[in-house]
Amino acid sequence: MxxxxxxxxxxxxxxxxxxxxxxxxxxxxxxxxxxxxxxxxxxxxxxxxxxxxxxxxxxxxxxxxxxxxxxxxxxIGFVFQNYALFRHKTVAQNIAFGLELLPKHQRPTGGEIDKRVAQLLDLIQLPHTKDRYPHELSGGQRQRVALARAIATNPxxxxxxxxxxxxxxxxxxxxxxxxxxxxxxxxxxxxxxxxxxxxxxxxxxxxxxxxxxxxxxxxxxxxxxxxxxxxxxxxxxxx
Ligand SMILES: Nc1ncnc2c1ncn2[C@@H]1O[C@H](COP(=O)(O)OP(=O)(O)OP(=O)(O)O)[C@@H](O)[C@H]1O
Ligand SMILES: [Mg+2]
Incomplete structure (x- = not known):
């Protein structure tokens, strides 16, 4: 675009x-x-x-x-310096956040969401962090997750x-x-x-x-x- x-x-x-x-x-x-x-x-x-x-x-x-x-x-997808990840959600839940919010007719099924999250975790090269919480990541890893969350819905x-x-x-x-x-x-x-x-x-x-x-x-x-x-x-x- x-x-x-x-x-x-x-x-x-x-x-x-x-x-x-x-x-x-x-x-x-x-x-x-x-x-x-x-x-x-x-x-x-x-x-x-x-x-x-x-x-x-x-x-x-x-x-x-x-x-x-x-x-x-x-x-639009956003990544802001202070746009922190959700503290009480895991990495996978953070990335899936925007997908879960899509209107019903666009929303992927649970299995599709898991697949998309796995694909994004590969893309940001953090496949092993899926079940961690933000405080268990480094600052750089957190910003990678923020990027994955921003692009999850294909903005x-x-x-x-x-x-x-x-x-x-x-x-x-x-x-x-x-x-x-x-x-x-x-x-x-x-x-x-x-x-x-x-x-x-x-x-x-x-x-x-x-x-x-x-x-x-x-x-x-x-x-x-x-x-x-x-x-x-x-x-x-x-x-
Ligand atoms: N809501 C607001 N009310 C009044 N002034 C504002 C408001 N938002 C921004 N400004 C002023 O507008 C100017 C531009 O602000 P902006 O945040 O866009 O700068 P910036 O280039 O992003 O700076 P930085 O690199 O420090 O983030 C600043 O002088 C700021 O004080
Ligand atoms: Mg600024």
């Missing part, structure tokens, strides 16, 4: 959080929103999700205007807000590599927020560099390195 974000404006009172933000993500590609704290990344992701409304601007999924479509009908779009933010550098690197692998394997269009330029370069098809609510520059990582168009981009990419 392709995503088009057109002329999004968002104010909180007098404060302009997003000022005429536009960009597109091709089907099956991963875009990152990269920028300093407070530049509007989470706000924009929440607007794309339908968790927040924009003041003006439109959002299109595969050319269809979804600006007024409620979050539940947008077909058309995956949104990730600093998914590795709480992890140490080594685990972060491992996880971004496996996220990218899984994202490519299943071909899911994805938008990830990060303030880590190295992470953005390592995983992205497109990087959208934001500053104070505007898009400073966007492009493929090598294009940004070859032709940064402002001092801010030069600084932010550490050139």
């Amino acid at each position: 392709s995503i088009d974000i057109k002329n999004i404006h968002k104010r909180f009172g007098e404060f302009t959080a997003l000022n005429d933000v536009s960009f597109s993500v091709n089907s099956g590609e991963l875009a990152t929103l990269l920028g300093p704290s407070g530049c509007g990344k989470t706000t924009l992701l929440r607007i794309i999700a339908g968790l927040e409304t924009s003041d003006t601007g439109r959002i299109y999924f595969d050319g269809t205007d979804v600006t007024d479509t409620p979050v539940q009908q947008r077909g 058309k779009l995956l949104l990730l807000d600093e998914p590795f933010g709480a992890l140490d550098a080594k685990v972060r690197k491992e996880l971004r590599t496996s996220l990218r692998q899984i994202q490519k394997d299943i071909g899911i269009t994805s938008i990830m927020v990060t303030h880590d330029q190295e992470e953005a370069v390592a995983v992205s098809d497109t990087i959208v560099i934001m500053n104070h609510g505007v898009v400073e520059q966007l492009g493929k990582p090598d294009e940004l390195f070859a032709r940064p168009n402002s001092e801010f981009v030069v600084d932010f990419l550490g050139l």
Whole structure:
């Protein structure tokens, strides 16, 4: 599914959080929103999700205007830094959560759910953790489970807000590599927020560099390195 974000404006009172933000993500590609704290990344992701409304601007999924479509009908999977797993559910129950919530005519049978959970556990390379509880996992393992839970229902779009933010550098690197692998394997269009330029370069098809609510520059990582168009981009990419 392709995503088009057109002329999004968002104010909180007098404060302009997003000022005429536009960009597109091709089907099956991963875009990152990269920028300093407070530049509007989470706000924009929440607007794309339908968790927040924009003041003006439109959002299109595969050319269809979804600006007024409620979050539940947008077909999105989420992984958030603080979107913790359910503590009293096992890994398998966490992953199955979204499947159990599907409307009756779409809901898989118990056997089908078990099969799907096993398949996802293989995908995140944690088959042996099925019956564990979140506190019995490492931070990195928990975020893998969160990813499996997010993609269990085959959403058309995956949104990730600093998914590795709480992890140490080594685990972060491992996880971004496996996220990218899984994202490519299943071909899911994805938008990830990060303030880590190295992470953005390592995983992205497109990087959208934001500053104070505007898009400073966007492009493929090598294009940004070859032709940064402002001092801010030069600084932010550490050139
Ligand atoms: N509900 C709100 N009410 C008022 N101001 C808000 C609200 N949500 C966000 N803001 C402000 O909008 C700006 C952008 O916030 P946002 O959370 O999108 O930043 P961010 O780029 O995700 O930052 P970080 O990297 O720290 O997560 C900030 O200045 C924030 O204080
Ligand atoms: Mg944020």
